[in-house]
Amino acid sequence: xxxxxxxxxxxxxxxxxxxxxxxxxxxxxxxxxxxxxxxxxxxxxxxxxxxxxxxxxxxxxxxxxxxxxxxxxxxxxxxxxxxxxxxxxxxxxxxxxxxxxxxxxxxxxxxxxxxxxxxxxxxxxxxxxxxxxxxxxxxxxxxxxxxxxxxxxxxxxxxxxxxxxxxxxxxxxxxxxxxxxxxxxxxxxxxxxxxxxxxxxxxxxxxxxxxxxxxxxxxxxxxxxxxxxxxxxxxxxxxxxxxxxxxxxxxxxxxxxxxxxxxxxxxxxxxxxxxxxxxxxxxxxxxxxxxxxxxxxxxxxxxxxxxxxxxxxxxxxxxxxxxxxxxxxxxxxxxxxxxxxxxxxxxxxx
Amino acid sequence: xxxxxxxxxxxxxxxxxxxxxxxxxxxxxxxxxxxxxxxxxxxxxxxxxxxxxxxxxxxxxxxxxxxxxxxxxxxxxxxxxxxxxxxxxxxxxxxxxxxxxxxxxxxxxxxxxxxxxxxxxxxxxxxxxxxxxxxxxxxxxxxxxxxxxxxxxxxxxxxxxxxxxxxxxxxxxxxxxxxxxxxxxxxxxxxxxxxxxxxxxxxxxxxxxxxxxxxxxxxxxxxxxxxxxxxxxxxxxxxxxxxxxxxxxxxxxxxxxxxxxxxxxxxxxxxxxxxxxxxxxxxxxxxxxxxxxxxxxxxxxxxxxxxxxxxxxxxxxxxxxxxxxxxxxxxxxxxxxxxxxxxxxxxxxx
Numbered sequence: 001x002x003x004x005x006x007x008x009x010x011x012x013x014x015x016x017x018x019x020x021x022x023x024x025x026x027x028x029x030x031x032x033x034x035x036x037x038x039x040x041x042x043x044x045x046x047x048x049x050x051x052x053x054x055x056x057x058x059x060x061x062x063x064x065x066x067x068x069x070x071x072x073x074x075x076x077x078x079x080x081x082x083x084x085x086x087x088x089x090x091x092x093x094x095x096x097x098x099x100x101x102x103x104x105x106x107x108x109x110x111x112x113x114x115x116x117x118x119x120x121x122x123x124x125x126x127x128x129x130x131x132x133x134x135x136x137x138x139x140x141x142x143x144x145x146x147x148x149x150x151x152x153x154x155x156x157x158x159x160x161x162x163x164x165x166x167x168x169x170x171x172x173x174x175x176x177x178x179x180x181x182x183x184x185x186x187x188x189x190x191x192x193x194x195x196x197x198x199x200x201x202x203x204x205x206x207x208x209x210x211x212x213x214x215x216x217x218x219x220x221x222x223x224x225x226x227x228x229x230x231x232x233x234x235x236x237x238x239x240x241x242x243x244x245x246x247x248x249x250x251x252x253x254x255x256x257x258x259x260x261x262x263x264x265x266x267x268x269x270x271x272x273x274x275x276x277x278x279x280x281x282x283x284x285x286x287x288x289x290x291x292x293x294x295x296x297x298x299x300x301x302x303x304x305x306x307x308x309x310x311x312x313x314x315x316x317x318x319x320x321x322x323x324x325x326x327x328x329x330x331x332x333x334x335x336x337x338x339x340x341x342x343x344x345x346x347x348x349x350x
Numbered sequence: 351x352x353x354x355x356x357x358x359x360x361x362x363x364x365x366x367x368x369x370x371x372x373x374x375x376x377x378x379x380x381x382x383x384x385x386x387x388x389x390x391x392x393x394x395x396x397x398x399x400x401x402x403x404x405x406x407x408x409x410x411x412x413x414x415x416x417x418x419x420x421x422x423x424x425x426x427x428x429x430x431x432x433x434x435x436x437x438x439x440x441x442x443x444x445x446x447x448x449x450x451x452x453x454x455x456x457x458x459x460x461x462x463x464x465x466x467x468x469x470x471x472x473x474x475x476x477x478x479x480x481x482x483x484x485x486x487x488x489x490x491x492x493x494x495x496x497x498x499x500x501x502x503x504x505x506x507x508x509x510x511x512x513x514x515x516x517x518x519x520x521x522x523x524x525x526x527x528x529x530x531x532x533x534x535x536x537x538x539x540x541x542x543x544x545x546x547x548x549x550x551x552x553x554x555x556x557x558x559x560x561x562x563x564x565x566x567x568x569x570x571x572x573x574x575x576x577x578x579x580x581x582x583x584x585x586x587x588x589x590x591x592x593x594x595x596x597x598x599x600x601x602x603x604x605x606x607x608x609x610x611x612x613x614x615x616x617x618x619x620x621x622x623x624x625x626x627x628x629x630x631x632x633x634x635x636x637x638x639x640x641x642x643x644x645x646x647x648x649x650x651x652x653x654x655x656x657x658x659x660x661x662x663x664x665x666x667x668x669x670x671x672x673x674x675x676x677x678x679x680x681x682x683x684x685x686x687x688x689x690x691x692x693x694x695x696x697x698x699x700x
Binding site: 006020021024026027028053091093094097099106109112113116117124126127130134136146148347 | 351352353354355356357358363366367370371374375376377378387393394396397399401402403404405406407409438439441442443444445446447448449450451452455456459460462463466467472473474475476477478479480481482484485486487490492494496498697698
């Protein structure tokens, strides 16, 4: 039986994908796929085209800071950007429950348009399906997207390879990281998951907790223009903890981070502490984690701090040679291992 | 409120798309989109890349002749093929209800793999979401796809333009048809819709009615290699009636067809007659309707009859100068107008 954890972005989902999906789908590795499905990276690259897909099942559809429409555009824009791609065109597939209010649909479409416009991408093709009442919980969206190699990627890899030999100069891959590379997070973590949780569970706070949903292609361009980035990934389902463990596994490195350096809004941190949830496993929708050649880390940090989405960016740690070990120096001075979560503790955050 | 008819592929859906979706989504028509969203063709073309998306909400998931997996691959392969594209890579996004049987998922993935392999395309990227029990009716799939210009398209248009001046030699568009062009359907119509209906409603027939779900890129290649095709479209939701009305509107022509020429399996025809449903409005998933320069119609017909999916192809009529009028000579010798259906009479056929 499929469980909620099978879709929660952690180790259980990875197992399902590796044991069932990848096994069932045969691949011809000779046919020009630069980033094969097996790598489970953020997007595929086919003959120079960066291609990705994501479905959005967020509940509720409207939340502080965004809605399913802004999420669907930002999420797919970000998956392409994380590879070093420039997103160009998106598809928009709507699956709607009979009885859904057209005014709500219009609000969602306005968000789609607004975020697409901000990110400089266009919706070029679409599909609309309607199912009978109760066969679906309101509305689901799938956006797929295509993009091309970012013009700044050549420069980025040139800078990086001057400082150390690179495994590849093709794309920003999860497998590119080497011991010593600095780990940067682009801002406060756990805002999105906490915003969803607070509105869904009806928690009330003095100040509203707002989702960080945002397209990050502009921020990524800034970082690549500085140069020295070797990997980038957005910490969505399963959060930063899942991301770092994926990197550790695919790059065959360890990663040490420092709790005092991780940006968490006090209110979000306090709420999660009350709930007993580690902010590292909570999903984000407008953040990126970068691995950068050490000599370039400060310059990249400064560059992404110059854009609003990266204002609170910080260097949180570095890769080590202890393959498979993701560890955190805690506030009190100890060290603890950060395991890959089985799944995100908050279902349906995206 | 959204109704089932808003997703049923007919005039009501077109209105929703034109009045709400297209209005909300701003477009920059200067940015290299060869087939804009406004055209509502089978796929978009962005810098030479044919790009399309479709969600699949078919009920039941397994039906005679196929399942949601075979449908999801064939449908997206066909949308790319209908433009004159060669499909290359597909995305596969699964939205699954908690409690879904993994063995059913495996069966569906095997169908995905089998049809993808038959069509010569690969699944290169994917996404898996799980929602709680009763938030979704089992499983939905979205497949998006990318393809490139078919190598035979140049030859096809060269042959066509030798016989009459063409509006465009770029792609097989709904707006390309001129009076005199022959209309070919690639085989028996209404099989898919009737197969879904019979299993869903529990009708029992002497012989099982089987869906026609099939990838048509091979058949399309055969037709283009002969040359003279100006438009192609698969009659899915809303069937041949909806397709011909779309063509009539976009190409500013009339279309006359002959009831005696339309291939309908006797059992399917009899069942639909009992139900009072016109086979022309029922959806198909393995058929194409072609508009062909008259001098080439017989040669194209012969070519597509040489592949299994086109064995029962027939010329069913031709375009006329009576803009907006789709009419059928009936078996008894009269003539009746074929209006665009409000929507497919069978919900959730795809």
